[in-house]
Amino acid sequence: MNCKELVYLLEDYLEGTMEEHLMRDFSAHIEKCEPCKNFLKTYDTTRILCRKMKPEEIPAEVRTRLKEFVMEKGREYRKDIEKYRERAVCERREQVAALIGAYVSHRLSPNTSALFEAHRDRCPKCGAFLRSINGGEAPSPVPLEVEEHLAEFLETLPLGESPASG
Amino acid sequence: MASERLLDDNVLLEELRVGNPEAVEALFDRFHGKIYGLAMSIVKNESDAEEAVQDVFMTVVRKAHTFKGNSALYSWIYRICVNTCLMRLRGKRRHETVSIEEFMPMFTEDGMHASPIDDWSKEVERKALDKELGRMIRKSTENLSEKYRVVFVLSDVEGLSNEETAKILGLTVPAVKSRLHRARLYMREQLSRYLSEGKSH
Incomplete structure (x- = not known):
């Protein structure tokens, strides 16, 4: 093991999740390497310091303002719950349609594409549906079960990832 | 209530x-x-x-x-x-963030540390309650790009496990571990520079 490899494994070492044979190499190296000894100590100290960081506290006036806003919107929501629900159903349908559209026209971003294909191959329902449209137009409406699966798929995409590229 | x-x-x-x-x-x-x-x-x-x-x-x-x-x-x-x-x-103009690469440890071709590594851990222990040190750490995390900052915040500030962080972000656990490790290497280097500056004054 050299210094570079050791640095790469520091987290595993400190978490105690290092494999035994690596552990032997790790200890043997650090025993005789002063820079790595120092690197380990300072890395460990960094971890401890970082874990002591506290989130910003909310200022009292911001809390009051936010609470009023949220409660007000909550009351509005209750009055128009059906309207909001319908809108949510429409939004979901549109998002799923956009996903399928991007898939058939090969516009999925590389990341999403890999995840989407993994889902397609793992899920018999979605797999069968996607094979049935095979390059053509998706029937409207998309079967409810497939829509639900794909909506769930969209929910689990890595954050900041937009499904279609360009 | x-x-x-x-x-x-x-x-x-x-x-x-x-x-x-x-x-x-x-x-x-x-x-x-x-x-x-x-x-x-x-x-x-x-x-x-x-x-x-x-x-x-x-x-x-x-x-x-x-x-x-x-x-x-x-x-x-x-x-x-x-x-x-x-x-x-x-939706906004990007905040200026630093390139994390500039803060990664440097190695020689055969994988040895390319520059001397000081042990400043004791010094930090003495400074643990130092307000300025706390501010410096916060400032440094703010300069990290979102990719690293979010993982760092969920793990270290919120205290979530790697599994929980992975689930929230839709990442794999190895991806979370790798980002966290790089974020810590960056913080270590920032602390090193900060402390050596202090010494030279």
């Missing part, structure tokens, strides 16, 4: 689904501090954080009926919060 039975996640969700205002209040009381802190550490300014928190609560209230219970309620809410904040950042 909202009633006690609303402290149970399932009851809270049930009541949110029917639009009970008491449930909205209970949701707010329980999560606003956490959400605000998380939003602040991602968007980095008060007015953006405030608007992000508004959006997060609206989304949670309106989407409560779609929550499947595959994950814990708080991790679903954190996910919504991170997502809302990232979207908000995307």
Whole structure:
């Protein structure tokens, strides 16, 4: 093991999740390497310091303002719950349609594409549906079960990832 | 104060689904501090954080009926919060962030440390309560790009496990570990530079 490899494994070492044979190499190296000894100590100290960081506290006036806003919107929501629900159903349908559209026209971003294909191959329902449209137009409406699966798929995409590229 | 039975996640969700205002209040009381802190550490300014928190609560209230219970309620809410904040950042001119590569340790061709490594751990222990050191750490995390900052904040500031962080962000556990490791290498280097500057004065 050299210094570079050791640095790469520091987290595993400190978490105690290092494999035994690596552990032997790790200890043997650090025993005789002063820079790595120092690197380990300072890395460990960094971890401890970082874990002591506290989130910003909310200022009292911001809390009051936010609470009023949220409660007000909550009351509005209750009055128009059906309207909001319908809108949510429409939004979901549109998002799923956009996903399928991007898939058939090969516009999925590389990341999403890999995840989407993994889902397609793992899920018999979605797999069968996607094979049935095979390059053509998706029937409207998309079967409810497939829509639900794909909506769930969209929910689990890595954050900041937009499904279609360009 | 909202009633006690609303402290149970399932009851809270049930009541949110029917639009009970008491449930909205209970949701707010329980999560606003956490959400605000998380939003602040991602968007980095008060007015953006405030608007992000508004959006997060609206989304949670309106989407409560779609929550499947595959994950814990708080991790679903954190996910919504991170997502809302990232979207908000995307709509803006990018904050200047530093390139993390400039802070990674350097090695020679045969994998040895390319520059001397000082042990400043004792020095930091003495400074542990130093306000300036705390400010410097916060400032350094703010300069990290979102990719690393979000992982760092969820793990170290919020104290979530790598598994929880991975689930919230939709990443694999190895991806979370790798980002966290790089974020810590960056912080270590920042601390090194900060402390050696202090010495030269």
